[in-house]
Amino acid sequence: MEAITFGTDGWRAPLEEFTTPRVRMVGQAVASYLSDEGREEPVVVGYDARETSRGFAEELARVLCANGFDVLLPERDRPTPLVAYAIVDRDLAGGFAVTASHNPPEYNGVKFIPDDGAPALPEVTDAIAARLAKPEALPDSEHGTVREVDLVSPHADAALELVESITGEVDLSGLTVAYDAMYGSGRETTDTLLSRAGASLERLHCERDPEFGGGAPEPAPENLTELVDLVTDDDGPDLGIANDGDADRIALVTPERGFLDENLFFAALYEYLLEDDAGAAVRSVSTTFLIDRVADAHGESVHEVPVGFKWVAQAMAETDALIGGEESGGFTVRGHVREKDGVLVALLAAAMHADEPLDERVDRLLETHGTVVQNKTSVACPDHEKARVIGDLEDEIPETVAGTTVEGVNTADGFKLQLADGSWLLVRPSGTEPVLRVYAEATDEARVDELLEAGQELVSPLV
Structure with missing residues (x-):
């Protein structure tokens, strides 16, 4: 036991x-x-x-x-x-x-x-x-x-009905989507739904392989190079979509950006939904403040919760939020079950892209709300040591990080240090692997790298 x-x-x-x-x-x-x-x-x-x-x-x-x-x-x-x-x-x-x-x-x-x-x-x-x-x-x-x-047909019917209620119609004819199932359960489910909505499909890794091609079915940039190369080719498809192994998460690939950062997609999707609807957003503590900027511009609020979609789902129920999500690519929207759904969101993303290319949406998003960059790394830590390390960290919170004053500390999930320049650093225990996660967000990659290095230097001596 x-x-x-x-x-x-x-x-x-x-x-x-x-x-x-x-x-x-x-x-x-x-x-x-x-x-x-x-x-x-x-x-x-x-x-x-x-x-x-x-x-x-x-x-x-x-x-x-x-x-x-x-x-x-x-x-x-x-x-x-x-x-x-x-x-x-x-x-x-x-x-x-x-x-x-x-x-x-x-x-x-x-x-x-x-x-x-x-x-x-x-x-x-x-x-x-x-x-x-x-x-x-x-x-x-x-x-x-x-x-x-049959679990597929009822879900597909509901997804089409919900997306149609958001977009007015679901017509993906003329749109070519490259879909990477990563040998997982999304095959013949996500791609079938997109095809049913009228999209032309180019399929990658859509056969069952219990070994996932010798890797892990994680839709991270380093695992989606084939999809990125395909979509960013001059004659490539209009959009790339990938699911993780059980298809509750999603990754997007666009012709101009290649792999689309999940935080940028979350913010763009939220702004898209706010064009014809209203409501708060729920995001995890590790997710971008760009969501807050979008909400502020529309007079809406944001609810920050610990990492884990159970907390997103709970807050969505309590606040009737319009959207909930995490930086790892898990999202759901009001009117659907309160569980992250990479199949539904694949259809919604494709419909959104058919209306206006995602690259154009993201360009406008960043022009309006400012640029943000986020990344994360890990520090190995046995599961039985995580609580001790996080407890010890409480006594080691510095007054400055990478030369910038710490203005606030959020302890909803680990320690999130909010810095005077608007950037932040988060250290929290992973709930699925024997590591501590270190996240950082700032206005450029160099600053993020600097913060991540500072986070590792803060945590490593405690492990």
């Missing part, structure tokens, strides 16, 4: 730790939790493209059935946001996604999604963790059943 810990977004671990007996214990814990909550509705169990994911999903289904729950399974690996949507659309008790997201193939993971389709908050994961136990079984006559269902 000690090996099972629920981090930023569920439990992830290397396969030597992520074992069938432990997965079954998680299944039993959720079954017990749902039963104690008086829930009797079916549970959906989705999974990603990893070699072991279908097997783990079936183990969860067996445990749930033995506890009296009917279980819905997709016919193959499908994106996590489709699982979240199905929970709300079908009025289910909740659901599982067996996925390690962007982690390399030697990892797997599992997350429980409650009945509202949003990521589970700590009170739920704590209640589940308290119920971890070896599986039990009701009499055979009380067992539930398992059946395969």
Whole structure:
């Protein structure tokens, strides 16, 4: 049981730790939790493209059935946001996604999604963790059943309807999109949705490969060079889109910029939505202040939350925000489930680009609100040392960083040092890897590099 810990977004671990007996214990814990909550509705169990994911999903289904729950399974690996949507659309008790997201193939993971389709908050994961136990079984006559269902069509219908309500119509005819599934679950889901909306598709890595081509399905610039080369070619497609391994996150590639920084896309998307709607934005503490500038210009507010989409989702519910997102490429919008959805946002981004090229939108955004640059790095730190290091850091906060006065300290998630020149430095523990994240934002790359170096020098002696 000690090996099972629920981090930023569920439990992830290397396969030597992520074992069938432990997965079954998680299944039993959720079954017990749902039963104690008086829930009797079916549970959906989705999974990603990893070699072991279908097997783990079936183990969860067996445990749930033995506890009296009917279980819905997709016919193959499908994106996590489709699982979240199905929970709300079908009025289910909740659901599982067996996925390690962007982690390399030697990892797997599992997350429980409650009945509202949003990521589970700590009170739920704590209640589940308290119920971890070896599986039990009701009499055979009380067992539930398992059946395969289509998760794709209902989600696609809802995505098209929502984007149409935002844009007036969804017509991508004449638009060519290069789509990189990174061998993950977005294949034949995101690209199919774009095609259904009229786009012409050029597909990269849209076959299943449980080894993800020998890397990790992380839509970072260094992993998308083929997509960038394709889109930035003189005769290339109009837009590039990539999803991570379970397609809850998105990356964009444009003809002029190549890889489009997720912060810039977030700000451009928010400003686009504000053209015909109103509402606040929710962003994580590691996400750009450019969102705040856009909000201020439109008389709107911004809610800053700790890293982890569960906090974004919670704030969206409390504030009826128009959009919520993180700098890592996870976004959702009002009117959809409160879970990051790289499939929906791919359609929305393509419709936005068809209306006006993203490069032109971003140029205008920066001309209006000023330039920002952000980057991050990591400092290795064992999981069991993270709390101590962050605690020790409290006594080491300097008065100046890289020659600039520290004007404020935000402790919502680690330590965010707000500097007199408008830049900031953030140090926080990763919820998915044995590292401390160091983030910085400023007006140019040289200043960001300077801040990141200062952050590493601040943290490294404490590890």
